[in-house]
Amino acid sequence: MFSSNDTPAEEFVLADRLGAIINLDDITHIDFLEKTIGKIPETISCRYNPGGLFKISNSIMDNPGDAKYGMTTEQLFEAFRTLKAKGAKEFGIHAFLASNTVTNEYYPTLAKVLFEVAVRLKEETGVHIRFINLSGGIGIPYKPDQEPNDIKVIGEGVRKVYEEILVPAGMGDVAIYTELGRFMLGPYGHLVTRAIHEKHTHKEYIGVDACAANLMRPAIYGAYHHITVMGKEDAPCGHMYDITGSLCENNDKFAVDRMLPQIDIGDLLVIHDTGAHGFSMGYNYNGRLRSAEVLLKEDGSAELIRRAETPMDYFASFDSFPVYEELKKAVDDAAGAVGEEV
Numbered sequence: 001m002f003s004s005n006d007t008p009a010e011e012f013v014l015a016d017r018l019g020a021i022i023n024l025d026d027i028t029h030i031d032f033l034e035k036t037i038g039k040i041p042e043t044i045s046c047r048y049n050p051g052g053l054f055k056i057s058n059s060i061m062d063n064p065g066d067a068k069y070g071m072t073t074e075q076l077f078e079a080f081r082t083l084k085a086k087g088a089k090e091f092g093i094h095a096f097l098a099s100n101t102v103t104n105e106y107y108p109t110l111a112k113v114l115f116e117v118a119v120r121l122k123e124e125t126g127v128h129i130r131f132i133n134l135s136g137g138i139g140i141p142y143k144p145d146q147e148p149n150d151i152k153v154i155g156e157g158v159r160k161v162y163e164e165i166l167v168p169a170g171m172g173d174v175a176i177y178t179e180l181g182r183f184m185l186g187p188y189g190h191l192v193t194r195a196i197h198e199k200h201t202h203k204e205y206i207g208v209d210a211c212a213a214n215l216m217r218p219a220i221y222g223a224y225h226h227i228t229v230m231g232k233e234d235a236p237c238g239h240m241y242d243i244t245g246s247l248c249e250n251n252d253k254f255a256v257d258r259m260l261p262q263i264d265i266g267d268l269l270v271i272h273d274t275g276a277h278g279f280s281m282g283y284n285y286n287g288r289l290r291s292a293e294v295l296l297k298e299d300g301s302a303e304l305i306r307r308a309e310t311p312m313d314y315f316a317s318f319d320s321f322p323v324y325e326e327l328k329k330a331v332d333d334a335a336g337a338v339g340e341e342v
C-alpha cells in the first residue's frame with residue numbers, strides 16, 4: 001500500500017513497479033498518475049477526509065478539516081466514477097482522521113464513518129470495494145499513569161459495526177486493513193543517550209549527547225517522552241531538570257521541568273517510546289549526525305545493526321569537494337584525540 005501526498009512522479013513509478021496498491025491523496029492525482037505510469041491500475045485506493053472535527057461522544061479527537069490529506073466526500077464519489085470509467089476494477093478506501101488516540105473507541109467510530117460511505121459508494125457508483133484501510137491512529141500511553149488501549153476490544157468494536165453496516169449491504173467480502181505504526185513500534189524503541197554536561201543558571205540543565213535531530217517530537221510539539229536513568233530506576237525523583245540537546249534552538253529539550261533522580265555526568269538516560277518516531281524520522285538539522293542503532297534480541301544480547309554517522313557521511317554527497325582529504329584527516333585526528341573518559 002503506497003499512501004503519499006504531494007507525490008513526486010518517480011515515487012508513483014516505483015510504487016507501480018513494486019506492485020504496491022496506490023492510495024490517491026487527491027482527485028487531481030488521477031490524471032497525474034495516468035500520465036506518469038501510462039495507465040490506471042486495476043486495483044486502486046482513495047484517501048478520504050470528511051472534514052470538520054472528528055468527535056467521539058463529546059470529545060474532539062482531531063481536526064480533519066484542517067488536515068492536508070485526502071479527498072472531500074464529493075471528490076471521493078467523483079474519483080471513484082472517474083477511476084471506474086478509466087478501467088479500475090477493485091477499489092479501496094483509506095482514512096486517517098485522528099492521531100495517537102488513547103481510547104478503544106477511535107477505530108470503531110472511524111470504521112462506522114468509512115463503512116457508511118462505502119455502502120453509499122457501492123450503491124451510487126456501482127464499484128466493487130475490495131478493502132477498507134483504517135490506517136493508523138491507535139495511540140500508546142506515553143505517560144506511566146495512562147491506561148493503554150486494548151487491541152482486542154478495538155477489534156471487537158470494528159467487527160460489531162462491520163456486521164451492522166457492511167454485512168446487511170451485501171458487503172461481507174470487504175477486507176479490513178490497518179497500517180499501525182506507533183501502536184506496533186513506539187514502545188519497542190528507546191533513545192539511549194549519555195549525560196555529558198550539567199549547567200546551573202536560571203534553571204538546572206542536563207546536556208545529553210542526543211538532540212532533536214534524533215527524536216523530534218518533544219521539540220516540534222512538546223510531546224512527553226518518559227525518561228529513566230539507567231541504574232537509578234528506583235531512586236527518588238527529587239531533582240527538577242531540563243534535559244537538553246545541542247541544537248541551536250531553545251526548543252531542543254527532551255524534557256522541561258522534569259522531576260528525575262539526581263543525574264551525574266556519564267549517566268545513561270533512556271528516553272522511552274521512540275520506536276515509531278526516533279531514528280526513522282531523524283534528520284541532519286544543524287549539521288547533526290544520525291546515531292547508531294542497536295537491536296536488542298529476545299535472548300538479551302545486543303547487535304549493532306547500523307553504525308553512527310561520521311562527519312564524512314555528512315560530506316559524502318558532494319560530487320566535488322576540494323578539501324575532502326584534508327577534512328577527512330582532520331576528522332580522523334579529532335576522533336582519535338578524544339580521550340576514553342570523555
Ligand SMILES: Cc1ncc(COP(=O)(O)O)c(C=O)c1O
Nearest residue numbers: 003135136137138179180181182
Ligand atoms: C498514511 C499513514 N498510515 C499510517 C501511519 C501510522 O500511523 P500511526 O503511527 O498513528 O499508527 C501514518 C503516520 O503518519 C500515515 O501517515
